[in-house]
Amino acid sequence: MTNDELIWRIAGGSGDGIDSTSQNFAKALMRSGLNVFTHRHYPSRIRGGHTYVEIRAAEENVRSRGDGYNFLLSLGDSFARNPKEGAYYGEEEIKPLSENLDELREGGVIVYDSGLLDTDDIEDFDERVEENNWHVYDLDLRALAKEHGREIMRNTAGVGATAAIIGFDLDYIEELMADAMGGDILDANIEVLRDAYETVQEEYDVDAHDVSVPQGEHEEEQVLVSGSHGIAYGALDEGCRFISGYPMTPWTDVFTILTQLMPDVGGISEQVEDEIAAAALAVGASHAGVKAMSGSSGGGFALMSEPLGLAEMTETPLVLVESMRAGPSTGMPTKPEQADLEHVLYTSQGDSHRVVFAPSDPIECYEQTRKAFQVAWEYQIPVMVIYDQKLSGEYRNIPASFFDQDPNPSLGSTLTEDEIAEAAHDEFGKFERFRHDPENGVSPRSVPGQKGGHFLATGNEHTPEGHISEDPDNRVNQMNRRLRKMRSIRADLDEDERQDVYGDESADFGLVSWGSQTGTVEEAVDRLNENGYSVKALSISEMAPFPERKVRDFLDSVDEALVVEMSTTAQFLGHIQKETGGYGEMLSSFLKYNGNPFEPGEIVEAAEIEIEDRLDEPSSQTRLEPAAGD
């Protein structure tokens, strides 16, 4: 496996430029014709602390971070040097090397900054190197950086050394550097890069290992985007020109991307006092005729529960995104988890309902965010897009032409003044904003300032004119009509021929996943089928209204299925059972909640245990719960 893919991990302190360096290197690999996938691991700390980014690059499509990795560039933590912080930071300096060794594959490569790190500080380092047939390059990256520029350029030196070791053309890297910087800084970086490259070539044996850069070619120009970009760009192309929010990891990415675009596209961004206000502002802007959105992560979304219900009851179109991180409470702010599913599905008092999309990759983030706006404005209902820290920050390449799509600023079922003049009004001439009769549940809306359209929007139960009323007949009519919208939306979504099943169609063992784990599950399906099993997978990306028929069809087509999710209490499995009313006998559950996403190998192992009806425990930090019928 080593020869057909590179999984390069750059590890250092927060502040060592790990993010920007890895971004550029990923782009360089993409430009060379490879498919790339990034995985970011970082602590919830302002300064210092050990962080890494992995880039997986291969000629073939890459859908997950893979299992382990084969190339470590360890810069060490240069922010761990303050002697006053000795007790806590003292051993941190070496961690970007010592703590990354467990997952490095046999035969892998290690490059570390010998200007900063001493391997004598790591227990049994030499023995482990020998045992695992690792190839170690100790380079004084600090000295190289200082010779031509500044110490921070250690990361550039590390990239130069990497290129020499894996046989990667420096031109791709230099081009990107020229795009990002100029003048003396650019010159110094290029000198550092080339010097490191040449030093390795001259002084080290670069052929002693099997790790080399794969070769590939793209049929068309690619772009490197994250799930957060998918969501932000989907919103932009649907004519969203108002975003309100309060910073919270990981939602901040979407908020920041759109906020930075807004002045240029004639929109408005509002950073406000709290998430109650954030959601309420989006409701207010939408009410006044603008396509608006807000969002947050779990804790912030908890505050949005009431405005969410208000939007539903007043039938104000609204899109909210929820970027999950590990909970409960503050939990682990920079770690992914899929445990806000029930929070998003069920929060808000009464028989409340909303539409919930759950994209699995940047393309789906884009497409489903567009769909979210279309559904929200057509059906006048809150629509949520739920994703997680992993999808938020992981980058993949997709064809640039994918984004060559028409914008859609339509306000859906909103009337113009001419249409209002034709619409139903009561005996006092008041516009009937909330009629009982629409078959699909949608009663067209007006917007303040329009002549002939005034009405009262209220969170209380109300008559067709919006007048507050507790009349039983009106109540039943309004509840029934609003619920009819969910049925109409399900029928609407069913018209999209979504390809959700992956693998061997005739398989009798199924895997079921949602959101960010889907790519990993699909990779596991390929491996299981290569290993001689017959397996297929279903990815569910519409959580409400639930695609019940499709899920039933899939579950009916297999003997048993393993539900894979990052949650402790199997919320997704519970949701499937609630919506389908059964299948407990055949659904087993595979759970991970240690703060790290699944690796494909973990899923392969769990599936094999289930398929073979073995009783062993999975070897990784995961939990396998058998089906009731096992």
Next chain:
Amino acid sequence: MSAFSAIGNDREVDQNEFTPGIEPQPTWCPGCGDFGVLKALKGAMAELGKDPEEVLLCTGIGCSGKLNSYFDSYGFHTIHGRSLPVARAAKLANSDLEVVAAGGDGDGYGIGGNHFMHTARENHDMTYIVFNNEVFGLTKGQTSPTSPQGHKSKTQPEGNAKAPIRPLSLGLTSGASYVARTAAVNPNQAKEILVEAMQHDGFSHVDFLTQCPTWNKDAKQYVPYVDIQDSDDYDFDVSDRREAQEMMHETEDALYEGTVLTGRYYVEEGRRSYQQEKRHRGSMPEQPLAERYFDDDAEWERSFDYIDRHK
């Protein structure tokens, strides 16, 4: 041509245009101060020639929230404490609308206190009327943020241990650029103040004393009241923040000693409203944003225009 033809017409408006056909008679208790707010607001709107359909009235929850039911315009009866974020976003979305928010003292100074502080700070171009009756009315007489210390109720049976909020001072220090207090028992002054508040470019905070004859029987009926602008006893400069602060402090203390002082306390001219400030900084379009969605010829940017940065 504007998609919103109710906005900006110069015409005579009769205040009865704001009376709804479906429920013309409010269900507030007889003698309630809320009638005074409704009357003053209708009068002020008519005086300014506002078309009911160019007005967005956003309310919170409580007796005051019923204002929407008896004032016929575009309305948004929101949730408890949240009228301000809804209202200010509507104003950002369509800056041509006349936006007024209203709520009780619990709604504005209690549960919605954070929004009050920040909406005032940002100086949104809108008017906020706080029905201040020093008690929770709709939920039957509990102690509110403006109830005096010692106020006895079912939720404070031994008497309120908390000192009341100082509403005018809070508005001022938060950043409101127009701060006034009026009273339901003074309808002429109330109307004048609401007219000024709506004409003011920025956040206008009107603390409106509304007597509650049902749940605050022992409390004063806010008579006799003194208009500080008409009285020779008070002389200060409404454009001077420090003098205004002192006058507010005195007014807030006096209320609990039985003297009802009302009038204009602070008027800051020349400061940009939030909308003006955002436009000045290039972070808000010059034309009302909502208009664009009804303009079939509008050009819409798309993500493909920005994709090169990802290559």
